[in-house]
Amino acid sequence: MFSGWLDSILVGIKTLNQILTAGIAITAFSLLIYALTFNLRDRVARSFAVIMVSVVIIFTSEAIQSSVKTLDLIELFLRMQWIGIVLLPPAYLHLSDALLVTAGRPSRGRRRWAVRGVYIISAFFLVLFALGWLVGSLVTNRQPAPHLERTAWTELFTVYYLLIMLLAGINFIRAYQRMLTRSGRRRMLYLMAGATAPALGSYPYLLFGSSLAAEFPLFFWSGATFINILVGALVIIMAYSVAFFGVSWPDRVVKSRLFKWILRGPVTASLTLSVMTIVRRAGESFGLEYNAGVPVLTVASILLLEHLITLVAPLWERALFFGGDRAELTLLQNIEERLLTQSDLRQFLEAVLAAVRDHMQAPSAFIAAIDAGQLSLLINAGRPFTERENLSQALELIEHNSKRHEYRWNDTWILPLRQRRNAELDLNEAPPLLGLLGVSRTPGKAIETDQLNSLWLLAERAALALEDRKLQQRVFRSLEDLEPQAELLQRMRAVSRYDTKVNLLSEEISIDSDMAEWVREALNHYWGGPKLTDSPLMRLQVVQDTARADHEGNMPNALRAILKRAVEQVRPEGERKFTTEWILYNILDLKFIEGRKVREVAARLAMSEADLYRKQRVAVEAVAKSILEMENQSAAQ
Numbered sequence: 001m002f003s004g005w006l007d008s009i010l011v012g013i014k015t016l017n018q019i020l021t022a023g024i025a026i027t028a029f030s031l032l033i034y035a036l037t038f039n040l041r042d043r044v045a046r047s048f049a050v051i052m053v054s055v056v057i058i059f060t061s062e063a064i065q066s067s068v069k070t071l072d073l074i075e076l077f078l079r080m081q082w083i084g085i086v087l088l089p090p091a092y093l094h095l096s097d098a099l100l101v102t103a104g105r106p107s108r109g110r111r112r113w114a115v116r117g118v119y120i121i122s123a124f125f126l127v128l129f130a131l132g133w134l135v136g137s138l139v140t141n142r143q144p145a146p147h148l149e150r151t152a153w154t155e156l157f158t159v160y161y162l163l164i165m166l167l168a169g170i171n172f173i174r175a176y177q178r179m180l181t182r183s184g185r186r187r188m189l190y191l192m193a194g195a196t197a198p199a200l201g202s203y204p205y206l207l208f209g210s211s212l213a214a215e216f217p218l219f220f221w222s223g224a225t226f227i228n229i230l231v232g233a234l235v236i237i238m239a240y241s242v243a244f245f246g247v248s249w250p251d252r253v254v255k256s257r258l259f260k261w262i263l264r265g266p267v268t269a270s271l272t273l274s275v276m277t278i279v280r281r282a283g284e285s286f287g288l289e290y291n292a293g294v295p296v297l298t299v300a301s302i303l304l305l306e307h308l309i310t311l312v313a314p315l316w317e318r319a320l321f322f323g324g325d326r327a328e329l330t331l332l333q334n335i336e337e338r339l340l341t342q343s344d345l346r347q348f349l350e351a352v353l354a355a356v357r358d359h360m361q362a363p364s365a366f367i368a369a370i371d372a373g374q375l376s377l378l379i380n381a382g383r384p385f386t387e388r389e390n391l392s393q394a395l396e397l398i399e400h401n402s403k404r405h406e407y408r409w410n411d412t413w414i415l416p417l418r419q420r421r422n423a424e425l426d427l428n429e430a431p432p433l434l435g436l437l438g439v440s441r442t443p444g445k446a447i448e449t450d451q452l453n454s455l456w457l458l459a460e461r462a463a464l465a466l467e468d469r470k471l472q473q474r475v476f477r478s479l480e481d482l483e484p485q486a487e488l489l490q491r492m493r494a495v496s497r498y499d500t501k502v503n504l505l506s507e508e509i510s511i512d513s514d515m516a517e518w519v520r521e522a523l524n525h526y527w528g529g530p531k532l533t534d535s536p537l538m539r540l541q542v543v544q545d546t547a548r549a550d551h552e553g554n555m556p557n558a559l560r561a562i563l564k565r566a567v568e569q570v571r572p573e574g575e576r577k578f579t580t581e582w583i584l585y586n587i588l589d590l591k592f593i594e595g596r597k598v599r600e601v602a603a604r605l606a607m608s609e610a611d612l613y614r615k616q617r618v619a620v621e622a623v624a625k626s627i628l629e630m631e632n633q634s635a636a637q
Contacts (some may be wrong), residue, residue: 013225018066019277020228023270025059028052030265031239034258038060039317044102044245047095055197055235057084075138078148082135086125086157089164090118092195096171099191102245103178111171113442118164125160128153168195180445185377187241193416195236196551197231236262256317263309272301342608345469346379352462353381359454360447362440367417367462369435371597374471378435378599394436404456411445413439415456417463419470420546434466473598473609516617519624522563523592540627542634566626567593578605587612 032052034496035045058081065077097111128134136149172192179185243258277295353365364382368375368391375391398408398416407414415438418431437459441447447455518536525531533556537543540562547558571585578586583605590601602612 013222014066015277015281017225017228018063019274020225020232021059021066022063022273023266024228024232024235025056025063026269026273027235027262027266028055028059030261030269032056034239034261035242038243041099042245044095045242047091048242050091051095054084054087057081057087071138075148079129079135081128082129082148085161086122086129086134089161090115090122090504092168093118093171095162095195096168096175099175099188100171103175103188105174105178113165115438117472121160125153132497142327171307181435187244190237191241194234194236194241197234197238207569208246236266236267246424252478259316260309260313266307268302268305271305272298275301287366296483341610342602345465346615348465349379349462350381352458352465353379356437356439356458357382360439360441360451364437364440367466368438369466370395370433371599374597375436376597376599382440394438398433398436406452406455408441409438411441411443413441413455415439415459417459417466419467420460420463421635434463436468437462515628516621516624518619519563519566519627522559523588523620523623526560526563526592527595528556532559535559536563537627540634542627542630545634562627562630563623564593566623566630570622571622583615584622587616587619591616 029052032049035049035052061077061080061084065074068074068077094115097107097115100109100111125134134153136151140147141286169192172188172195176185176188176192179188240255240258243254275297276294280298283293308424331478344359349367355365356362356365362382364380366380367378375395378392394407394409394412394414397409397414405416407416416433416438417435417437418433420431439455521531522535522537525533537553537559543555543558543562546561547555550561551557567585567588570588572581576582576586586605587601590596590604591598596604597613598609602609605612607615
């Protein structure tokens with residue numbers, strides 16, 4: 001009876017071990033995809049990817065081998081395991097060398113050649129494996145499980161495996177000792193702890209065929225299960241530490257993105273696989289060869305887990321990753337979710353005009369907005385508005401006072417749309433004018449009081465939308481100015497995580513931020529204005545030389561010519577088109593050279609205003625780079 005209990009316990013431990021093995025394979029594959037997707041250009045991340053490839057091979061082969069029945073397939077997947085095991089030592093030494101380089105201790109040649117040498121030795125062991133010398137034939141009648149017979153080369157490889165892991169561990173400690181910041185030391189400590197996972201996870205397979213595994217199978221499988229639990233946790237810790245290498249995102253973004261990836265990938269897949277395994281084996285215990293509950297519960301598990309992650313994601317993100325900046329980040333999230341885009345604005349104003357026409361029984365209506373002191377038609381409903389070029393005449397009718405008053409202009413009622421938020425304005429002054437609401441009228445017919453009150457209520461709704469539009473345009477312009485500096489600071493902060501002094505001193509700025517700002521201001525006043533005539537760009541040697549040679553000492557004309565030449569250098573070859581490769585030149589030409597409004601340029605190029613501002617920044621930096629090249633050439637002459 002006692003023997004029967006031991007057998008039952010052993011079967012349960014083996015089943016749990018199989019589930020854990022499959023879960024580790026899924027987790028390693030998911031983290032491999034993550035590393036290949038987000039930070040593959042970093043050396044640490046690349047060496048981590050090699051380790052994850054080894055882990056995927058080892059644990060995927062083990063998970064499949066434990067499920068197949070034929071001896072040929074069992075032997076095939078047992079041999080595939082050894083491919084991953086042989087790749088681990090050089091991958092570990094490669095990772096440790098990359099960490100030392102990141103910590104400010106570049107190789108003088110010895111470590112680099114050592115890494116290459118270990119890769120060559122592992123390649124030699126792979127050749128021995130292919131020849132059938134590294135491991136022997138399949139053994140099926142001995143504990144603890146089917147395994148490949150050990151050979152003299154297996155013993156030699158075990159010594160080599162332990163020696164290289166020891167050298168890699170020494171490099172990890174050296175890299176940790178060079179960490180200057182508290183966050184760097186903490187993450188390096190996480191990485192050192194996590195790096196033990198693949199080594200621990202692969203070592204039990206080196207014990208197959210040994211006397212210890214054969215004599216104490218319960219002890220062996222209990223230890224293997226405990227190690228697999230550790231491996232699953234440590235692999236995630238290792239991936240967390242590596243996720244910060246080679247990226248300039250804020251820490252909260254790295255943590256949130258990795259956490260979502262793990263929840264939606266490994267956690268969901270592993271739990272679903274566990275449900276499948278338990279339900280299938282429960283059915284087999286009752287003599288059911290096919291269990292209809294397996295596909296039903298599999299689909300239900302995936303849907304429920306994904307739904308639960310979606311519901312709780314905002315909560316755990318704010319609780320775990322926002323820290324002391326929770327109020328500011330929550331505000332930004334709310335703004336992003338409630339941002340009034342151009343499509344949203346147009347949809348709302350169309351609804352306002354539809355209500356105006358229905359209420360007034362008017363054949364047409366329009367809303368015009370004021371941008372940079374000029375009035376332009378924003379949206380029109382009903383029959384085409386034929387007086388677009390004379391909207392300035394309607395604007396001249398508006399009196400500069402805060403009284404609510406409608407005006408007659410030809411066959412149209414005009415209602416001024418004014419700003420409502422006037423806390424910072426003089427109460428005796430009229431709020432700023434945002435635009436006009438126009439409604440076609442029937443000559444000789446007056447507006448009833450109820451109609452007029454409703455019309456003004458709708459006008460206030462339209463004014464509120466225009467006010468939000470104006471505020472958001474101001475926000476976008478501020479973000480446009482903020483983005484280069486924020487990007488630079490995040491990049492410098494990221495590279496200083498592990499080597500503060502060296503990286504902060506070596507990090508260069510691609511385009512001077514002041515230079516780009518001067519170019520943008522000069523382009524804004526391209527056809528005249530203080531930002532052009534008083535621009536610091538006037539001090540450039542190339543501008544002064546151009547003024548003397550071609551413009552009789554006229555510095556503004558010389559700067560205008562230099563700007564024009566720089567813009568033309570951004571122009572692709574061939575006939576002008578409105579395609580992706582022409583986008584930067586078209587923005588520069590339409591907005592600055594031709595002087596069109598942002599809304600017109602965005603409509604012409606079929607993009608949102610926010611996207612236009614982002615592309616405009618890139619275009620201005622390209623012009624600044626061209627001017628710097630001209631300046632360098634002028635100074636060299």
